[in-house]
Amino acid sequence: MSGDNTDSSKSFSTVGNTASQAMGYVKSAIGGLTGNQETKESGDSQYYAAKGEADQHKKEQEREKKINDLKNDPKTQAGQGVIQTATGTVKNVAGGLLGDEKMAESGKQSKNEGQARFDDNAAKIQKEQAKEQAQQTE
Numbered sequence: 001m002s003g004d005n006t007d008s009s010k011s012f013s014t015v016g017n018t019a020s021q022a023m024g025y026v027k028s029a030i031g032g033l034t035g036n037q038e039t040k041e042s043g044d045s046q047y048y049a050a051k052g053e054a055d056q057h058k059k060e061q062e063r064e065k066k067i068n069d070l071k072n073d074p075k076t077q078a079g080q081g082v083i084q085t086a087t088g089t090v091k092n093v094a095g096g097l098l099g100d101e102k103m104a105e106s107g108k109q110s111k112n113e114g115q116a117r118f119d120d121n122a123a124k125i126q127k128e129q130a131k132e133q134a135q136q137t138e
Contacts, residue, residue, distance in 0.1 A: 012057045020050035074128070078121035084114025 024047030031040025070076055091107025094100075 012053070014054075017050050017054050017057075021047050021054070024048070024050060074121040074124040078118050078125065081114045081116070081118030081121060084117060085111050086114070088112070088114055 024043045024045070026043065028040050028043030028047060031037065031043055088107045088109070088111030092104050092111055093107070095102070095104025095107055
């Protein structure tokens with residue numbers, strides 16, 4: 001069902017949560033109308049518990065989106081490229097000093113991949129900056 005969302009830690013059902021909020025609201029209203037304080041409080045508790053769960057789920061989704069946005073940001077990717085380049089360089093030099101051709105080659109490959117990753121994302125950053133400057137001058 002499209003209203004159901006699942007993550008690895010627990011399952012959250014938008015439809016089920018909305019139904020629980022509605023049932024709590026109705027139960028509270030009935031308790032209020034009939035003067036049954038226990039039913040009203042039970043309904044209030046059910047409503048606010050479901051509402052709190054929905055609010056928490058929404059915050060978790062927003063947090064996950066921000067994390068994914070940061071991971072995919074060209075500046076983050078360029079930084080990762082720099083780290084990969086440095087790590088590859090160290091591995092390449094260490095392999096050369098130790099006479100380990102396999103390590104040296106692996107380091108060289110990692111260095112080249114890191115440099116390519118940096119270059120690709122640096123180009124994206126430059127395009128974004130040029131676009132922002134063009135929008136500011138309009």
